[in-house]
Amino acid sequence: MKSESPIFDRIRVKPDKDRRPKTDHIACNWPGCAGAAEHRAPKGRGREKQYWNFCLHHVREYNASYNFFAGMSDDAVLAYQKDALTGHRPTWKMGTGKNRGPGLDGAADPLGVFHEFGGHSNSRPDPTHKPEGRMIRNAERKAFETMGLEVSAGAVEIKARFKALVKRHHPDANNGDRSTEDKLREIIQAYNYLKSVGFG
Ligand SMILES: [Zn+2]
Structure with missing residues (x-):
């Protein structure tokens, strides 16, 4: 089987047409997490009835930043969460080192x-x-x-x-x-x- 990313393969979800019978162990969607996903979190604006499956720890983290993720594409959410594993290094910048005002x-x-x-x-x-x-x-x-x-x-x-x-x-x-x-x-x-x- 060809696989570009073992992580993404493992966490791939198809919430629109998940025909699999309910199993008692779904893996947490958070990249790099092997926990059992026992909690659902809505994907947000314009994506009603779509959910992520997270473990308790990660559903909390997701909820805490709900507004940030809401409506974001799956790729963007996962990319962000993956980045979180390495310490939330920002991948973009709005300002340079100079003129760093408050905020x-x-x-x-x-x-x-x-x-x-x-x-x-x-x-x-x-x-x-x-x-x-x-x-x-x-x-x-x-x-x-x-x-x-x-x-x-x-x-x-x-x-x-x-x-x-x-x-x-x-x-x-x-x-x-x-x-x-x-x-x-x-x-x-x-x-x-x-x-x-x-x-x-
Ligand atoms: Zn997790």
Whole structure:
């Protein structure tokens, strides 16, 4: 049998027409994981009724970054997850080494969400940074609103609020209630946006 990648062969899934009888051991879809997949995770926007099969650990990791993966093609998700095995080295850059303003790291690293969940961040912008005196654009104002913050909120406050909101709206914290997902998605988008423009 010809196989370009043993990993991809093993994890290939055909959720649209999976005619196999249910077995009691499906391998976790996360590249490199041999765990038993006992949990399903929706693939996201525009891909209703399609699911990944993950072990408990990886379904949590996936859910934590749901907005990032939602609607992404299988290849992109798997490529990202594979990259995660080697430490989430970003494969693209939005900024160069010069002029690294607060939050630029966040923009170049969409995995800020992961870092948040890990409870640590290695790209900590100046916590004293405040947007005072700046023109606040509509999108920024909306992002602050989504997070229930004043536009004068600083990075520390934004980050703390984000963590609290994610906790509150995460399906895991609501007995798997998926109705909190949209709100969670908005919050993550708002936070990522604020980070990308230099807040947070
Ligand atoms: Zn796994």
